[in-house]
Structures are given as C-alpha cells and as structure tokens.
Amino acid sequence: MNIAPLILDDRARGVFRVHRSTMTSEDMLALERERIFSRAWLYVGHESELAEPGAYRRRSVGGRPLVFVRGADSVIRVLHNTCPHRGAIVCRQDAGVAKTFQCFYHAWTFDNRGQLVGVPDEAAYAPGFDRSERSLQPVARHDSYRGFHFVCFDRDAGALGDYLAGAREILDLVVDQSLDGRMQVVSGEQRYSIRANWKLLAENSIDGYHAAPVHRTYLAYLQGTGAMRPGETVVTGRARALGNGHAVIEYRAPWGRPVARWAPTFGEVARGEIEAIRAELRSRYGDERAERIADWNRNLLIFPNLVVNDIMAVTLRTFSPIGAAEMDVTAWEIAPGEESGERLARRLHSFLEFLGPGGFATPDDVEALDSCQIGFAADGVEWSDISRGMAREPRPDDELQMRSFWREWHARMTGTRRSDWSDGRFAA
C-alpha cells in the first residue's frame, strides 16, 4: 500500500488534505496496528488505580489484553494477559486485589508479580521443568511520568520522556493543580463505543472549531446560568504542536474549573473554598503560573490515543480501534489526590454534566463522528480538508493540532522521521 500520497501538506499554499481511505480501509488499520500501535508509547493506567499490593486492573491496549498490577513487592508491572501454558486469558476480572491469578483452563497459578507458583500434577512434566520460563510475560517496555503509566511493545523504542516531548509540560500543569502534587483516578470508568474510525476522536478531542455549532445546548445552558453572555466567544487562546504528534489547545472559557475558578454552576457555597485554593496556588507558583493552572483550559492529545481534557473537570480518555469504522472508548475522571467530599462531588457533577455518556457533550460528539463515517461511505469526495488557520498564528478553533497528529501519523506509516510538526511559517 502506498501511504505517501494520502496526505497533501502544502505549507506554501496553506492547504492540508487527508485522503479518506485512511479512515475506511481495514488494510490501513492492519498497517496502523503494525506501525503505530506496536511501536508508539501507549497509555495503560494511573498509579492511583493500584493503591495497595495485589491491586490490579485488566486493560486492553493497542488490541492487546494486559494486566496492570502492583505486586506484593509494591512494584507496578504490566503483564501480557495470556497463559504461558496454552493461551487462555489469566486475569478475567476487570479490577480487584489478588495474591494470585489462577488460569481457569488447567489451573496454573501465578503470583501477583507474574511468577508461576503452581502447576497441577507437575510430576507429569519432564525433569528440569522450569517454572521461571513459564511466567506471565512483562511487556517489552513500561515507564511512567508523574503517575501516568505507559507501555510500548517495541523493545527498541526511545525513552518515554523523550517520546512525550512538550506534552510533559502540559501534564505538569495538570498535576500541579493538586496541592499534594498527585492526582487520583476517581473510582469508576465510562466505556462506550463509537461507529467511527479511531482517528476521528483524536481530531475531535482537540477541535475548538466544532464547539459552537455542536455544543450549542451547553453554551445556551451556560448563558442561562449567567456564566456566559450571549455572543461571547469561547476560543480565546492558542494551539500548539508539542512534538511527536502531540498537541494542545489552551484557552479561556466561561465554565468554571473545580480547582480554582468559580462559576455559577458550582453554587454560591463553593465560592470561598475555590478562592482559597486559588490563593494557595498563587503563593506557591506565582501569579502567572497559578493563573495558567487555574484559569486556562487544556485539551491535550498524546499521540496516538490518549486525551487529557483539563476543562471543567479533568478527563482522561483512551480509544482503540476495533475495526476501520469502530472504536472502543474508555474515560476516567481524575482529581487532585487530596480532594474528597463536596469538592469531589462538584467535580464529578461537572464531569458527568459535560463529558458523561449522557452529558451535554459526548452524545453530540458521538453523533458528529458517526456522521463523518457515514459521510465517507457516500463517496464522491476523496479528501477531507484540514487547512484551517494554516496562514496565521494558530488558534484553538484552527486545525494545527490535527495537522500535527496527521504529520506524525504519516511519518510513522511511511517509515520516515520528522523534526517539525508545526505549520512552518508559524512555528508554534
């Protein structure tokens, strides 16, 4: 398959187009599994999900079943969830705390570090049967940044820190809103699927252009609360390419932020508490950084499939293709580690209200993505246009952030290297 001509990137003319076969072809997806999902660093889970020795979460990352587990020695590991005997899934619960995992097929037993510790009728094997060669296998690479754990199935990939590039600074802003310097995943997760190509959600998660038309019910609701004046814009800010296909939009918006920006939707009773946190952030970080943490929204995409939306609450979202035209999505709410009680309840409300599966935003976004995929089947138009803002300082409602994603996608799919993901003329 010749990938090179599937993206038109003409910086001189300000034109960027993506061929729609990139989003409809099963052959393309097979190649993406090989060249992207088997080689890039992929998010697996957050350290707060494994609070005690033996705590585990079953995960599927890049199409591979995994176990994310804290061993009795307190070390966090990521193991392939397949029995070294004849293949069955060993961990069959989504979450829990376990000293051991027993494969249900022939009852081989592994401890929570992955070591094989029990084999029924072991005497049936030849002398020299080595349990250590039949343990659950760790993934090729595993590392973390400020509590966020990632895996990579390519032994030769570069270090996680280098991979994250400029995204580290944005993750720092997210984590530093915790006065304890640590975030927690709030218990529970949202799972849904969308009948659309996975890359459409990468685009949508950092797309400021669609906010006004698609989320007009939410904006009308904000106007009703007095948080927003009619005609007010939500797109004051900027877009940046962060390297390696990661990108962020940063902007001020009329909704509140549970940590340090009060808005009417939180209720009058929350005002004093939120302002106290703001004052603490200011004394710790100075006015400028405190304001960036407290007042600015961030939609961050870490290539290829992790989104951190630090907006009216902080949402962590990953998505995986299950076909060229379908994906699974998992979303979590994360909060400062010290947050509890009323504060946490306000945050959860804010999260569910906008980004929950029945909230103001998600059903509308899902509809938009479904609609694009159906539109691709209409045929007659070969290319999608992602040129907006190519000849000006990039704004959140422009499309630089998507071009950055597609430039990395193209480099990986064609086996070339890139050192610049911006539009060139306006290095962001």
Ligand code: FES
């Ligand atoms: S496949 Fe797991 S014990 Fe046989």
Ligand SMILES: [Fe+2]
């Ligand atoms: Fe949206």
